[in-house]
Amino acid sequence: MSRNDPLASRPPRRRRRRSLALAAALGAGAALAALPGAASAQQSLVMAQVVGGTSNADEVASRTGLTLEGAIPQIGWATYSTEGDAATARRRLLRDRGVSRIDFVMPGERAGADFLPRDIIFQSPGLVAVNGLGSFDWKWHWTIANFPAAWDISRGSSAVRVVVIDSEFDTEHPDLKTKFAAGRNFDSGTADYRTGRVRATDINTAFHGSHVAGLVGAASDNAEGGPGACFDCVVIPYKIGFSGSLTNNVDEKFIRDLTEALTAAGDSDGVVINMSLGTSRDHAPLKAAVDYARSKGKVIVASAGNSQLNGQGPSGVPNYPGAYDGVIAVAATRPDDSIAPFSTNGEFVDIAAPGDAVLSTWDSRLDGTVPADKQPTHGIGYKALSGTSMASPIAAGLAALMKTVRPDLTADEVKLLLEQSADDLGAVGRDPVFGSGRINALKALQAAQAYVRPAPPPDTRKAVRFFYSCEQGSKDLAAGKPFVGVPVRARLICKGRTQPALRKVVLEIQRYSARGGWKRIGVVRTTNKGRFGFTRKLNTVGNWRIRVAFGGNAALLASGSLGVKARAVARR
DSSP: OEEEEEOOOOOOOSOOSSSSBBBSTTSSSHHHHHHHOOOOOOOOEEEEETTGGGGHHHHHHHHTTTTEEETTTEEEEEEEEEOOOHHHHHHHHHHTTTEEEEOOTTTTTTOOOSOOOOOOHSSOOOEEEEETTTEETTTHHHTTHHHHHHTOOOOOOOEEEEEEEOOOOOOOOOOTTTTOOOOOOOOOOSTTTSOOOOOOGGGGGOHHEEEEEEEEHHHOSSSOOOOTTTTEEEEEEOOOOSSSSSSOOSSSHHHHHHHHHHHHHHHSSSSEEEEEOSSSSSOHHHHHHHHHHHTOEEEEEEOOOSSSTTTSSSTTTBTTTTTTTTTTEEEEEEEOBBTTTTSSSSOOOOOOEESSEEEEHHHHHHHHTOOGSSSSSSSEEEEEHHHHHHHHHHHHHHHHHHHHTTTTHHHHHHHHHHHSBOOOOOSSSSBBTTTTOOOOHHHHHHHHHOOOOOOOOOOOOOOOOEEOOOOOOOEEEEEOOEEEEEETTOOOEEEEEEEEEEEEOOOEEEEEEEEEEEEEEEEOOOOSSSEEEEEEEOOEEEEEEEEEOOOSSSOOOEEEEEOOEEEOOOOO
């Protein structure tokens, strides 16, 4: 759910570049240099992460014409030097097929807290326009939520994966192509259905999947546009069918595609699921898919909706799946920490995150020739959009950062800590506009690190008592007494009662073995007075320990009786 960004900027140049740069300022015709740096006569060093390990570092040096200074095999990084222009060296490394990413020092960079990614929006000035408020720094959505300080704690991990269910994904975008795991296509009725192809085949149908994926986990430190919230995490793209417009995109096919994708996400190795989408009606299959994914331990994040001003659906009506129990519903805030006018209000809103004029990745094939609502706003491959669809992936990326520092956190614990660490806005305490407040990334990670799981409350349920014995002929076999010899194939007749009286309850008849412990060999149902009776034929020679057991309920503990002990011997 996004809204067209209210920028009044000059259309971007049509010429496409492999290394995509952002326009430096609102309305500027010139684009920023993709790689900052100046010519120097001194030797310059650049570190590069080599694909396949540093055993391939010499080949990279040969192809790029740079000098290999050394390597660190344990982590796969190599250092290269040049006597020429440092920016040219960095460009050569970035374009080499054997390099996954580079690292370099910016002019004036100093050691200190608050990690600043070496991406264009963190290294160069630029603006986005917010309707009715004016122009703001194009990285406001990261700084206001304290992400740079949070990145000092964690920048994510390749072991933490986020499933993004959305319209399409530009798998060739320079900020995204190294971040995607194998995707899946759930756009039913199309040729690509149930394949791994998730890029839009018709760019005129591109919606906002690439934008959302970038906010979750766009690559960082690559001298391109901007980072994602969890930029060292992996994004799993799941494509579903959208109408390609900002409204009226809900039909039976949409619900079917979303339900199938969400169920598959529950079975995936993703730990967080983001859905920047929704409908104003509760649908039983969608609810079942949410419950299934939650049963698999997934953290589910969804947009709260953009219907407050009747822009997308009835005003103030809950947005599903965001409104389902256990789903983190995210409202959208503005650069002045006010609520975005379109952001849907309601008791289902859990937290808020930046969502008005948010700059992120955009399909790199979209240029000035497409309709105005699909044109990039800050150079080919980048666009500022507004909507709770932008707020949701920022919160989802933060949830992934939390799972990076504390993989043991449950979905409910992640939701609780996000709410408790949020900066309270609006009315004091939780309210239907901001929920618990606007996310604070630093406080959320600190809360995750410090979290101590409360000890479970003591179990005050009582145990069931059994009064039970068996007989075989003239022999009495009381529960808990020593073994009594009986003929093999003899039949034990057993009777007993429970205290308290368990009425019309199924009890298990169990036999003990040294290898497997107590195992069920039958069942018996109690009477209205809690009494029970059964017979058991001892078919084999050997020791028989037989008991009855109750599985427990909300009021009573699972309990088992003492065992009746019979030693079946061969007949003479």
